[in-house]
Amino acid sequence: MTAISSDVIRGYNDTMILYLLLDQPSYGYEISKRIRELSDDKYIIKETTLYSAFNRMEKNGYISSFSQIADNGKRRTYYQITDAGRTFYKEKCDEWQLTQEVVEKFIIK
């Protein structure tokens, strides 16, 4: 079992984005909308945060991108999750469980 580092708890944007890419490729604007909807408007990801997450994750090999002309005639950058991305996502899910258990002990409801 890996010990928790404090920054464990940071960086779940990547995890949220990867979750939305598990079943099909998607692009910035759509991901942004879906995060907002899924969270019932509780979390609205910033554009800069989103696109820098895309860049970081592509660099790390967790996603790959391709350009495509959408129905509306506009060019869009689509992102799809890689195998390494799926593995990373699963690890983050496990890490989240652990982190949650720990933080819970210091929280009074």
Place this chain on the structure above:
Amino acid sequence: MTAISSDVIRGYNDTMILYLLLDQPSYGYEISKRIRELSDDKYIIKETTLYSAFNRMEKNGYISSFSQIADNGKRRTYYQITDAGRTFYKEKCDEWQLTQEVVEKFIIK
């Protein structure tokens, strides 16, 4: 309801420390040990992280400090939570509940 910022999810060291100060003042080494114990060795806070949290929180008015000679004859800096600290702690607890609910939606167990 305040919307969640991404960094909401960071900075729970402060919350953990404040939790341990709710009932009585304490000092660095003890806090460190208690975090370790309470988390079943899953989280071991770094000394630099701990003491910089103390400094930050004192600056923010969430804790105050006093020096005292301990039983073992050594001088120790004790920290105690302030009213502002208690308020902050409660806010962080609420925030944690919210954050947890949101992140959960993007996690597959």
Place this chain on the structure above:
DNA sequence: ATATTTACTACGTCAGACATACCACGACAC
């Protein structure tokens, strides 16, 4: 005597999140 535990302090670095700003295109109202 020396190693370990206790109890810190100093300094520098890194990465993720964010603020601010800008660009380009289409649709649709006015």
Place this chain on the structure above:
DNA sequence: GTGTCGTGGTATGTCTGACGTAGTAAATAT
């Protein structure tokens, strides 16, 4: 024909919490 809203981004720079590395010093155990 112009304005503005929604779409779909890019560029640049700053901030902060966490962390790596190192050092100090007294007390206690061996």
